[in-house]
Amino acid sequence: MDRLENVVRAIEFESPEKVPVYRLLLNPDNPWIESDFLENFYTTSRDWKPSREGEDEWGCKWDNLGGKTMGNVVIHPLSSWKKLEDYEFPDPYLEERFKDPISVSIGKARFKIPGARDQISKWAEDRYVLGNLGITLLQRLQFLRGADAILKDIYLETERAEELADKVTDFFLGIIEMWSSTGAHGVIAYDDFGTQEGLWLRPQMWREFFKSRYRRMIKAAHDRRMHFFLHSCGYIYNIIGDLIECGLDVLQLDQPELLGVNRLGKDFGGRICFFCVVDIQKTLQTGTRVEIEKAAKHMIEVLGSFDGGFMGRAYPQPEAIDLKPENVDAMCNAFRKYGKYPRKRV
């Protein structure tokens, strides 16, 4: 069974041979050499030039707090609704986004990696290709309007907020279509709906404002025979059932202990595939090798014992959160060691 088929079986609950593992290495010859996945990125339009340092293609100015983390947005291009009239949304349908080399920053180092299509032809082999949608809906709205402002808008300026959210959603629908043209097998949205304590907004408001938009994006991926993955940090327990209803295939969690691994397995095991790292705020950060191995094994047992349903992931920027390389090794080794499914022959 090749890596692609094994990943698809894990997602579809169809008896994979083993728990698939995602791992990105700083290896210029092939950063995906130890991975069952290749996660791919799109780049900016050729016509776009930042008007100030730290600006992204949407006009958001970032302060990256010394370069180790992604930082935060300090200037929001749509801080006033008046600016929306003249605002130009980026065009998702540019072939160059998937062709041109991509600028990457790791710490203070900046370098270029091959464009998406080149990466696929060079490194994909039989790997599962995952198209990165980038920072998706809620967070993109927060960056455009301001974190507090958009939350107020959803209650007080609903019509305008809906209009803006539709335009942002349209951008991502375009990116999904473009990923499909590259041959990607799935897409992943990055949208942190939760804080440490709960959702950014009431679950009912999430349902009214975000659910139908997620349903549209997920359907767009499914119509093109791709899976839809969602990365979401924080305590998002209250909307997992809604995400499953929308057709979400894979939930990527970096803080599984915050939500409770046993509870996730009891309430949602076998209904959605979990794609998790050992908790990056707790065990992976401070645990011993034995504790990390135990946590990895526990996730396989609780989330992956549904004839599939679990995939292991190494946090792709370990240096940004000071993860010890030996801890990441211990986790990946445990995923490989214990992540073997019942088999037809030995």
Place this chain on the structure above:
Amino acid sequence: MVESQQEVRKLQGVVFDIEKTGEKKKDEEGNLWEKCIFNLELSGFSKRTPNEVMPPKLKGKKVRLFRWCCFDWHYRLGVKKTLEPDETEAVIKGEPTASVYW
């Protein structure tokens, strides 16, 4: 949804019992595996082939499936188990094989 190698139909059933046969083998990493019989009640085809409809005569049919198990979590009951394509076709044709019978 995703077309990887082949999009072929695979039957699934719910595991209601697992019998250990006592036959054991070690793999290349030294893990000890035991040959087991999974008793399944067929429930349908996997979701990758959503248009496949299970023949009515197979609904609820009980089959026995050989698999090798190694870890505690392999013995979970009440969860689905997928037959391989050759096993699926054997069940549909009503022809038992070395790995699936009833």
